[in-house]
Every structure is written in structure tokens, then in C-alpha cells.
Amino acid sequence: MKWLLVLVQVASQTTGEVFRAIGMRQHGEIHDFRPGALGRVARVVARNGMIISSFCAMAVAFFSFMKLVAIAPMSFAVPVSAASLIPETILARLLLREAVDWRRWTGIGLIAVGVLLIA
């Protein structure tokens, strides 16, 4: 059950982050950080399908995390959630066409080994 929750949390977190990145790229870079301008940005992105899907996925991730900390130690649940960086980086490379250098892959490798040790 513990690992099923980790799987759901990591999968929904990854989906949420990737959808949010796609949605925000569709919107474009934010230059104006005044409250009124940020309000306009919020109204625009709230109608973006990718952002809405991202919020739904993040809600699933949060509730999975809530259930996970109910049945597993926090010192397990928090660091193991960093495993989402692994699929996120792979999808950033494949879907978002981001440049991922060897240092970032090294970091991902360290996280993967770390998660295995935490398990």
C-alpha cells in the first residue's frame, strides 16, 4: 500500500508539473508582477486546460501524500517524493525538448540511488 501511494503521488506530481510547465509556456513569460497584472494572469491561466489538468493532478498528489504520511514515517515520505524528479527530467527532455546536461543526469542518478536506500 505504501509503495502504491508513492507511485500514485510521483505519477500525479509528475503529470501536474509537466502540464503546468506546458500551460505556462503556452501563456508565455510573465514580466509584470504588480498585483493587478498577476490577477489578470491568474484569470487567463485559470481557463487553460493544461493548467486546470495540472491542478487536478496536484490535488491527487497532495491527497496521496496526506494518506502516505498517515501510514508511513515522514522521514520516508518526504525524501521519497523527490523521486518525481526522475520522470520529470525524462519528460522535460522528451516532451518539452529541454536541454539536460550530464550534471543533471548525475543528480538524477544520485536521487535514484538515494530513494532505493530510503526504501
Add this chain to the structure above:
Amino acid sequence: MPATSSPATEMVPGVHNDAVRNDAALRSKTRLFAAIVVLTNVAGNSALTKGMKQIGDPGNSPVALIGALFHPWVAVGVALLIAWTASHMALLSWADLSYVLPVTSIAYVLTAFAGRWLLGENISLKRWAGIVLVTAGVTVVGISSPPSTVEGNPG
């Protein structure tokens, strides 16, 4: 607002001091927000965990999970995690991801200490090693991250 003083500003009398003052203010603000990000993350996760441990396994009912949000410790945890999200987004609006990610990854270690001392969790040597490796990995990822990627457009 310039983050650092440029050679051009240093040559103009009176501007250099302002630039230095602005730089010092920006550094102080960045350190303050980084501390807030780490503390709200650790405190939020600790409060959420404490509340969920008191409630116990809510089962698979979504109603039970939503109901858990009204438990005092869970509510405090959620409020702190909202503050964490807001402060994290604010910090990223002016600071590089490559600074924010490694600096805030210390939260993984502090969370382990909080689990050990506040919640009485037993942490094996193997798990400590894993936490250190995850922290090192997040730091390396952060160091490698450019402020933004110029290529690529997912459409």
C-alpha cells in the same frame, strides 16, 4: 531593480552606493525568503504528519481525506504548505532555480531531524545515507539548471 552593480553605475557618483545598498537588500531578502521556504516546508510537513498520525489511516474514502483537512494539526500543516508554495514561487520570481533548489534541499535533512526529534521516528543509518544522497542529487540538479531553457516549445 539591478541585482548587482555594473561598471557603468560604479562610475557615476552617488549611484554606486545605491547599487550596493540595493544589492545588499536583495541578498537579505533572498536569504530571508530561502529561510522561510525551508522552515515552512519542514514545519508544514511535520504538522501535517502529526495530524494524520493522530487521525490514522483514513482508508480510501475521499470524504474522509477531505474531512481530515479540518483536523487542527492538518489545517496548520496545509496553511504552512500554502505559505511554502507562495514563498517558493515568490523566491523563484527573482532568484535563479540553480540557487533555490540546492539551498532549499537542506529541508530533506531537516525533515529527517524533525521526524526523529518531534515525531519520534526511528531512522536507520541506511535511510540517513539515502536522505544525504537525495539532498546531494537535488543539489547537483540545481547547480546544473539554467535560469530557463531557450529552446523547445511544446505548443
